[in-house]
Amino acid sequence: MTSSSLFNITTFAYLLSMLGFFAFAVSRIKALGTAASALAYGGLLSQTVAIGLRWKESYDLGIGHAPLSNLYESVVFFSWTIVLIYGLLDLKYRYKVIGAFVMPFALLGMAWGQLSLDSGIQPLVPALQSNWLTYHVITCFLGYAAFAVACGISIMYLIREKHEKSTPDNEQSIVATFPTGRVLDDLNYKSIMIGFPLLTLGIVTGAAWANYAWGTYWSWDPKETWSLIVWFVYAAFLHARITRGWAGRRAAWLSIIGFAATIFCYLGVNLLLSGLHSYGG
Amino acid sequence: MTTNEQSGIRPIWDFFCSLKLTMFTLITLAIISIIGTIIPQGSPPPEYLQSISQTKLKLYHVLGFFDMYHSWWFIMLLSLLSINLIACSIKRLPGIWKTITQPVMVMGDSLEKTLSNVTTIETRGDDSTIRDRVAAVLKTEFADPVITEDGEVFHLFAQKTPWSRLAVYAVHLSVLVIFIGAIIGSLFGYKGFVNIAEGDSVSKVKSRSNKEIDLGFAVRCEKFSVAHYPNGAPKEFKSILTVLENGKPVAGYDRVPVIVNDPLSYKGITFYQSSYGKLGEHEFIISDPDGTNPQPLRIQSGGSAKLPDGSGICLQETTQDVSPFQPGVTGPAAQVEVHMANGGNKTFVIYGNNAAMNRMNLPYTGGKLVQYRGGEEFMYTGLQVAKDPGVWTVWLGCTLMMVGIYIAFFMSHRRIWVRVQNGTVTVGGNSSKNQGGFQLFMEQLVIKLKKQLPLEDNK
């Protein structure tokens, strides 16, 4: 078995898992929810093995390095971290339906990687030959993934709130399977509580690397600046909760805006702006 | 302070303490930081400057958009953030400090009303026995309680990690510490750049603002090399550097390899592999097609010159022995690009030992015969040079921030109060974080208490 066929299996598992969660949300048949999360866990397992294999394959080619070095590898890793964070939340809180709003992000990542990105294993250019690359990428992406989960939960919050206003007690709607607004608000906060320290650590490891590699821990390069923008948005989110009138709907919007900024930081900067970070090129 | 003064200062103080200001500053910083990621910073390329209108150019200059992260208004915003942070802490810290150092150890009526999980247990028996049993359970399950006796009533109070309330202030302090580190760096440090040819040494570098800085010692480049992967992609750029004091190599700093991601530090000054290139001078002979009227022409490696007819000639690459590349030809060769006087560009090779082949270029060189005589060439290494005495302060701030955030999010100050009065045990508690988890803990605690206490028969 090669890593590439395992990645294909993973993509397929995430697709089925997402469809399973949708079917569960509509039908409220419990078994569908269980099957969908089983598929998500199965996909996560196969993806974990695949990432390990790809790592080994790079050593077999004589250019060994952690599979975190280009756009394809990063998007695959992003998808892995999203399912991982979702899994942790699911094990702890068991709100299955959240999967319907999180798995699409993971699937999107895998599908994009598998269908249209160059998946060849390339040697590392000198600038990336450092252990800091691994620490930096892992912490950043775990943070991004927690924000993706928070974004999914915030969308649920807004849908639920809108629905409750228009049709106050309609027990038949999909929304009836959602956790209550208060629980969603709290889960949003909890996900960001995981993401914020990780993003902070990601920025700090990036700064440490920059300082080690070229003597400036901060140079206001577009990628750095965007990571700081993301950080400001989530810092605002954290303070929003202790400011009267900002919890609930506004906090949900801040979380969604934060994730949009995150995606821009990850992809937009490389595709639209110029700078030091070579992903996407 | 008179009332008059107070009424003047009060609103300003409240303004700087408000969390609304925090939200405003954070969101404003997020939004305006975008500007500098769209408009090129530092010295923007000429093509960019030509692509925008004169009015825009003037406006951007006036607003400092080309160096916006150092502009007065951006610094102002960061200062506003700091003042807000400090004011907020001054306002709140004394209260928090009091909560930590002088805990309320007696659950009175007003405190009881604020707790959401008060449970009462009816027991049989003597209050002091009950008190001891409750104390034992609290000690094993939670923390050693403090007991206060108030006439007929016993009050028990136990708490865990009260100091975790300080974590948020550590996070806020860390932001200020990082700012201080950055200020130290910009006042007492510099960033510079230097090129050193193989075999040469330098003792001065150029700072970003084009000032000469004396290192206080010298650095020699012994050798520079580039390695490639089989597919041609660059694998490693390596300079071998030696630090010299009074012209002599310093022990431990002799022939140190420096590659990208692995710099050399000496006396707080660090040298980073950053770029490289070739240095040298090459001699060409320009003559009439038959070789008469020879004129020498010197061109630097990678440099350019003018031919007699006004065409420009740019030197691209040279070799002192062309035979490995072109069997059958010997001697030096140079690849050049000519920008002809009549427009049009042409790239070709000029040889040292092959006048016949050189004659084929006559149409591009204004009818003159150009021959390459050879030249001397060395590699040079381009090093980034940095000194930043503030960097350890920044790392201290970052560490404080990480530890602070972790404690602020994942630890909580939990307090439990118990009142024992006439056989009735009243239990209540609160937690500064994670109320859901604490609720479950309290439910378990009450179950355990009930097991240890002689309960009143169901009445």
Ligand code: HEM
């Ligand atoms: C403008 C400056 C700031 C002010 C005035 C401010 C003020 C506050 C206040 C009053 C609290 C609540 C403390 C409490 O619950 O007793 C707080 C919490 C917090 N602040 Fe700030 N803050 C500022 C900037 C920042 C920044 C830049 C960060 C970035 C790391 C930050 C991180 C936090 C964190 C992590 C919490 C805890 C939030 C939570 O527990 O949910 N603050 N801040």
